[in-house]
Amino acid sequence: MIETNDLWFSYGDREVLKGVNFKAKQSEVTVIMGRNGAGKTTLLLHLNGLLKPKKGEVRLNGTKVEYDKKSLFELRKRVALVFQNPDDQIIAPTVWEEVAFGPMNAGLSLENVEKALKLVGLEGYEDRLCGQLSGGEKKRLSIADAIAMDPDFVILDEPTAGLDQLGFDSTVELILRLKKLGKGVVVATHDFELAERVGDSFYYIEAGKIVYEGNRPNYELAKKLGIRSYGGKIIISSNAERSGEPTFRLNWNSRDELAEKILEAILKAYNGKDVVLVFEDGFIEKVRRALGELK
Ligand SMILES: Nc1ncnc2c1ncn2[C@@H]1O[C@H](COP(=O)(O)OP(=O)(O)OP(=O)(O)O)[C@@H](O)[C@H]1O
Ligand SMILES: [Mg+2]
Structure with missing residues (x-):
């Protein structure tokens, strides 16, 4: 389990997380929803130690995360984060090098590289240049990066933003497959269709505070908070x-x-x-x- 206890964070003097208590379990999909700027990404960045709390703590399987090099290294092997924008994450020239980069750096075996590419449907793309992939393919590549580390948790920030129906469906399938493999998946999203299709538990965050926690989305509250644009007929x-x-x-x-x-x-x-x-x-x-x- 990964959890945060009374987590506070500010960028400069701008307080963004205000006492967040959050839990995600393995073999489950935990969904975080909230308006733009509510603090979703900031919370996710704490789950693999990219941000350090101003107050409170993050625990992985009961052990408190310390912020020295060694424990951060261990944390990032167990908890892989996929950024909202794949261009913030992809650094290698070719697809194979990109997916192999993480395991190679961590001294892990490279046997997961092929498995990860297959899981996201990018087998056969090994020698392709990352810069020449489509938006949807880049998104899948950034997820393969995470899976290749064989982590216990995969954290996905807005995984379906900008995808068409086909991309959406394959992302849903991929998330459910990760869950079946025993991974804990944490998804930040505005998309209720995604939330319904994959979620086991749901958190709403508003102005840095958790305002809802449950095993169903709460549509009434979502509407009040303005989590999503409405108006479809x-x-x-x-x-x-x-x-x-x-x-x-x-x-x-x-x-x-x-x-x-x-x-x-x-x-x-x-x-x-x-x-x-x-x-x-x-x-x-x-x-x-x-x-x-x-x-
Ligand atoms: N590096 C930063 N420096 C200063 N303020 C920041 C920084 N990153 C985020 N913020 C601010 O912190 C608040 C929370 O941002 P965050 O990215 O966590 O929200 P979010 O819920 O992920 O929003 P979105 O749905 O738009 O992705 C926002 O007001 C944002 O402007
Ligand atoms: Mg965000």
Whole structure:
């Protein structure tokens, strides 16, 4: 487990973290949400010792983090941080050199380099120049950097910002795979769709204070805090009177699948996207019949 106890931090005299108590466990995904400037990144930077608390402490598996070279080195082997912007992280010329850099420096075996590339879907990219990768590929490369250290915790700062649907889906899959491998994953995000798909526990941070902790996102509070932009529309249409390309087709083969699609649609709209739900022919009839059955 990684935890912070009564963590205080300021940049100069600007207080940014004000007594943060936070916990993340292995084999779980812990999500941190909050408005721009709330202190998410600042908190993450403490989890692998890049920032030193002004007051309070960080503990890894019960042991208090000290800020000498040796314990920081140990901490960073166990806790890998992936930056919000991959360009802040990528330093080597080629993909292979980039992913091998961390393990090589830490005196670890290089057997994880290939595994990490495979896990993020960049196998075959070994000799490519990092500077020539697409935004989404850079993002995956920066995650491979972290995985190649075989850490206990992977900390992801806004992992889906700027990704398209495909990039989003593969990031979700990757996070769930890391969790299955027993890693603790910590994700800072504004994206409720991501939060719902991967999160086991949720923290909201506002002006440097934890204002919510739970095993479900709290949408009412999120709205009050203004964590996300709103305004996406849900457009409901039938096959006959199509309106736009469907985001989801609704059918009645399985109630679970239907419920899942509707929840996904609501989350997309909540995140500010327009969503078109298209009824398959006969859908309304089926709903009527099903409601009749329920009566
Ligand atoms: N190096 C720095 N020097 C001075 N102030 C900083 C520095 N880094 C961050 N801040 C300030 O600290 C506050 C918290 O920033 P932080 O980056 O932790 O927020 P965040 O929740 O990650 O925001 P975002 O959602 O925009 O990424 C902000 O007001 C920011 O301007
Ligand atoms: Mg941030």
